Amino acid sequence: MTTSAYRVLARKYRPSRFADLIGQEALVRTLTNALASRRLAHAYLFTGVRGIGKTTTARILARALNCVDGPTAEPCGTCEHCRAILEDRHVDVIEMDAASRTGVGDVREIIEAVRYAPAMARYKVYIIDEVHMLSVAAFNALLKTLEEPPPHVVFIFATTETRKVPVTVVSRCQRFDLRRVDTETLTAHLARVLGSEDGAAEDQALALIARVADGSVRDALSLLDQAMTHCEGPVTAAAVEAMLGLADRTRVFDLFEAAMRGDIAAALSELRRAYDAGVDPTAVVQDLLAVTHWVTRLKLVPEAANAPGVPEAERRRGGACAEGLSIAVLSRTWQMLLKGLDEARTAPNTLAAVEMLLARLAYVAELPSPAELVARLTAGSTTAVAPAGAPAEAAAAPPAAAEPPPPGAAEPPSSDAPRAALAVAEPLAEAPADPRSFDDVVALAERKREPVLVAQLRHNVRPVRFEPGRIEFALTGDVPPDFAHRLGRSLGAWTGRRWVAVVVGDEAGGETLAEREAAARRRTIAAIAEHPEVKAVLEAFPGAEIVAVDDGHPPPEREDTP
Numbered sequence: 001m002t003t004s005a006y007r008v009l010a011r012k013y014r015p016s017r018f019a020d021l022i023g024q025e026a027l028v029r030t031l032t033n034a035l036a037s038r039r040l041a042h043a044y045l046f047t048g049v050r051g052i053g054k055t056t057t058a059r060i061l062a063r064a065l066n067c068v069d070g071p072t073a074e075p076c077g078t079c080e081h082c083r084a085i086l087e088d089r090h091v092d093v094i095e096m097d098a099a100s101r102t103g104v105g106d107v108r109e110i111i112e113a114v115r116y117a118p119a120m121a122r123y124k125v126y127i128i129d130e131v132h133m134l135s136v137a138a139f140n141a142l143l144k145t146l147e148e149p150p151p152h153v154v155f156i157f158a159t160t161e162t163r164k165v166p167v168t169v170v171s172r173c174q175r176f177d178l179r180r181v182d183t184e185t186l187t188a189h190l191a192r193v194l195g196s197e198d199g200a201a202e203d204q205a206l207a208l209i210a211r212v213a214d215g216s217v218r219d220a221l222s223l224l225d226q227a228m229t230h231c232e233g234p235v236t237a238a239a240v241e242a243m244l245g246l247a248d249r250t251r252v253f254d255l256f257e258a259a260m261r262g263d264i265a266a267a268l269s270e271l272r273r274a275y276d277a278g279v280d281p282t283a284v285v286q287d288l289l290a291v292t293h294w295v296t297r298l299k300l301v302p303e304a305a306n307a308p309g310v311p312e313a314e315r316r317r318g319g320a321c322a323e324g325l326s327i328a329v330l331s332r333t334w335q336m337l338l339k340g341l342d343e344a345r346t347a348p349n350t351l352a353a354v355e356m357l358l359a360r361l362a363y364v365a366e367l368p369s370p371a372e373l374v375a376r377l378t379a380g381s382t383t384a385v386a387p388a389g390a391p392a393e394a395a396a397a398p399p400a401a402a403e404p405p406p407p408g409a410a411e412p413p414s415s416d417a418p419r420a421a422l423a424v425a426e427p428l429a430e431a432p433a434d435p436r437s438f439d440d441v442v443a444l445a446e447r448k449r450e451p452v453l454v455a456q457l458r459h460n461v462r463p464v465r466f467e468p469g470r471i472e473f474a475l476t477g478d479v480p481p482d483f484a485h486r487l488g489r490s491l492g493a494w495t496g497r498r499w500v501a502v503v504v505g506d507e508a509g510g511e512t513l514a515e516r517e518a519a520a521r522r523r524t525i526a527a528i529a530e531h532p533e534v535k536a537v538l539e540a541f542p543g544a545e546i547v548a549v550d551d552g553h554p555p556p557e558r559e560d561t562p
Contacts, residue, residue, distance in 0.1 A: 010221040013193050015056055016086060018064075018073055022189050022217065023181035024053065030176070032073040035064055040071065041174040043146055043155040045131075047162045048178030051218030054158035055095075057178070058127045059085060062093045065154060066121040081121055092121040099130045104137040111145050114153045124153050131157040132164035139166050146172045180215025183207065189217065190224050194235075199228055201235035208240050242277075252287040253317045255358075256295075259288075260325060260333070264362035268355060281354040285341045291318070292337060296330045298322040329365075336361060367541060434495050438463040441471070442513060444494060453490065456483065462509025470500045474509035524549050 015021050018028045034040060044061070046054040060075075063085045067075035075082050084090035094113075096106065110126060118124045128134075134142075146155060146169065157173060159165055181189075187203075187210040194201055201224075209227065213220035223244075227235045230243045251270060258266035274284055294314060297304045299322040305315045340357035347353035435441045438461075445454045460479045465472040471491075475483065484501040491499035511519070525546045528534050538544055 008222065009193060009197070009225040010051075010218045013196075013221060015053065015060065016063075016077060017075070018060055021053055021057065021060075023185050024057075024178055027057065027176050027178060031061065031064075035071050035073040038071065040065070040154070042149050042151075042153065043157070043173040045157045045159070045162075045165070045170060045173035045175045046178060047159055047175065049180060049214075049216055050160055051213075051216035051220075052178045052180065053217060054160075054178060055127065055129055057176075058156040058158055059093075061156060062090075062123075062125040062127065062154075065123045065125060066090075066092070071122070090121065092118040092123070093125045093127065095127045095129065097129050098133040102133050102135050102138060104135060104141050107134070107138040107141045111141065114145060114150055117152055122152075125156060126153070127156045127158070129158045130160070131169075132159045132161040136166075139169055143168055143172070181217055181220075182215070183210045186210040186213060186215070186217065186220050190220055193221065193224065194228075197228070199235070200233070201227070202237050204237040205235045205240045208237055208244075212244060249287075250313055250317075252284070252291055253313070253321075255284070256288055256291045257317075257321065259358055259361040260321070260329070260365055262362045262365040264359055267358045267362055271351075271354060271358060275351055281350045282341065282344050285337055285344055285354055285357065289334065289337050289341070291321075292330055292334050294318050295321045295325065296327070296334070299325070299327060299330065332364065333361065336364070434468065434497070435491070436468065438466050438471070438473075439513070441491065445490070448490075448494060450490070453487070457487075458513045460512065462512055464504050464509045469498060470502070472502045472504050474505050475503055476512065521549065 018032060021028055044058075046057055048054055063075040063077075063082050064073060065071050066081040066085065068079040068081060069076050077083075077086070081090065085093050088095070094110075096110075114124065114126075116124075149155065155173070157165075157169075162170070162175075162177075187206045190206045190209060191201075194206070205227070206224075209223045210220055213223060223240075224235075227240050227243060231239045251274060255267055255270040255274075258264075258270060271281070271284060275281060295318050298318050302319070302322070305319055336357070340354070340360070344350050344353040344357065435444055442454060442457045445457060456479055460475055460477040460483075462474040462476060463471070464474060471487070480486070484503050488499045488501040491501070528549065529538065529546055534546070538546075
């Protein structure tokens, strides 16, 4: 007793007519009109992603060209030529896999054979799959024959990498780009196939398979075949998720919402549950990216929720997230997830990398966006800035009445404290022709464009005594031995009078100019830090500190600068 071999769904339901092709209306219409009007090209190039129907379309076109009723857009399917081509045994329809036959010798065989007329059919058809794999020499050998082939020869090329095909080859062909099949069309096709197989499945399960297939009909049929084998009865969404190792979409929304509200414990718990179920942590990050994109689309185009094929859970929960999150927060989340995905792929422990990513997401969820912070400070709020996800009422709450300071306590800075404090560290005034102070000497050196001398005066000179024509100072740091002589000579040349520069010792003198400016800057920062608005910023960003004050002039170097 013999039994027929089982045929997988991807082969069993391979289209045999143009009408059976799904999602390729433009291609079908163009080829149908060309066959009806006998406007046939001598070379065709079919491009598109894997499993979209490139080779299948080439075989249908070969049958259309060689059917006894043709050339026709409706091959009979019963004549000798149609049956032979359908069974891959026609002598005049030659298929070649360019991935395994890449050399110029293989192309020379074709060039030699095209001179001979077809053995039994109307056209001799050469179908070259993955044509981009041919070598440069093979392409060059094919060019002349491809441009002017005999009238009885038709070339059909198929490729997934159009950019790897030389433009000289593309320009000699009629190019057709096969589109990805959208999720709704692919889901309906899977339902028809399942009905023909007397099977049953949940709509969500078929939609999930179509989404994972990413527009590839062959991939979708292969996954459906696998799901039917996996399930003893109807194909369920839970079974498909378990089979593919995907995270439950509802669980992904739970994880997303936990991270967005800063609940790191709940987020890590959801991640661990998915990991224990066999889900790859990087797949969780990819699902979070998909949710972020979906919520952003709903934020920008709310009508997208009414598109056919959108599950009710995604419509409802995505809409809720879109109402509670701003575009700034969603954009920040998208960037962090993208960076975290790269880190997770290269980290020695993928789970730990994703856990750290969730920790970062939960932490920044408690921080306001820069726009929100500026808006609240501009509005004059003196209360602590609320987290980014907090209700607007909390941020807009009026400040409590301030208690009067105890007797003897220093008065708090006024609302003009930041602006008043900026005047503490003013730049040096314009240098007079005859310096009256050490600061005037530094300003004069700056005006004379002596950067080395200015740096030494600012950082290495501690003034002791100053009078017109004489400077006494101590030195610190590494300075040239003849520094005092050079300084006196330079001042004499600039002012037209004799100057004496005397080094009195290493320990004498006061602060250097750089030290005085740094101390003034610290006092400025301390005064600004006491202002209520600045306090609110520092409380909103734990660990933040004021490192510089923008007073319209370049700040001096920080003391901790290496």
